Amino acid sequence: xxxxxxxxTGTPGTGKTTLxxxxxxxxxxxxxxxxxxxxxxxxxxxDRKRRCAIINVEGLVKAIGMSIRQIxxxxxxxxxxxxxxxxxxxxxxxxxxxxxxxxxxxxTLERRLQKKGxxxxxxxxxxxxxxxxxxxxxxxxxxxxxxxxxx
Numbered sequence: 001x002x003x004x005x006x007x008x009t010g011t012p013g014t015g016k017t018t019l020x021x022x023x024x025x026x027x028x029x030x031x032x033x034x035x036x037x038x039x040x041x042x043x044x045x046x047d048r049k050r051r052c053a054i055i056n057v058e059g060l061v062k063a064i065g066m067s068i069r070q071i072x073x074x075x076x077x078x079x080x081x082x083x084x085x086x087x088x089x090x091x092x093x094x095x096x097x098x099x100x101x102x103x104x105x106x107x108t109l110e111r112r113l114q115k116k117g118x119x120x121x122x123x124x125x126x127x128x129x130x131x132x133x134x135x136x137x138x139x140x141x142x143x144x145x146x147x148x149x150x151x
Contacts, residue, residue: 003072004028004080005095007088009139010102011130013112015151019102020084027079029071033088036063050122057090064088065095089139099144101136104151 006023008016024030037043040063043053064083071081080097089099104112106127113123129135139146 001079002097003075003078004097005068005091006080006082007091007096007099007139007144008082008084008102009086009089009099009135011109011126011135012086013109013116013118013126014102014104014130015149016084016086016102018151019100019149020082023082027077028082029078029080031064031067031071031081031083033060033064033083033085036060036067039063050125051119052122055087057087060087061090061092064091068095086135089135089142089144091142093143093145096144099139099142099146101139101146101148102151103130103133103136103148106130108151 006028008020010016020030037055037060040059042056042059042063044056045054047054068081071078083091089101109130110123110127113126118126136146136148
């Protein structure tokens, strides 16, 4: 079975991590994107209005690519690697076997983001991103083989 790279993307709160954990139990390695951001110092600033780090996406793509190549070389019976991030669709299509875009209803998304303690403005921004299918459209623009999953 060929080594697969699965990029899981979607608006924050749609269920990416839940899906990624299921794939981990099936023999995939879950790439720790927050650790990559920290270790490669890819946070270039902080957005006070949204209360989140500003990420160097180009640098993150390079760091993920390097990590995947290392994992492939050391492959010890893994089915592949899973990248769980709302930025994973930025990876080049040549690196990704499948891009899974996770979606959910607006009501569910709003409830999940409230439970996570998101500010109302950030909730609104993420609801708008879901309405306009931002991750899906950007994944299409990158030319990925896409599967849409609804949670």
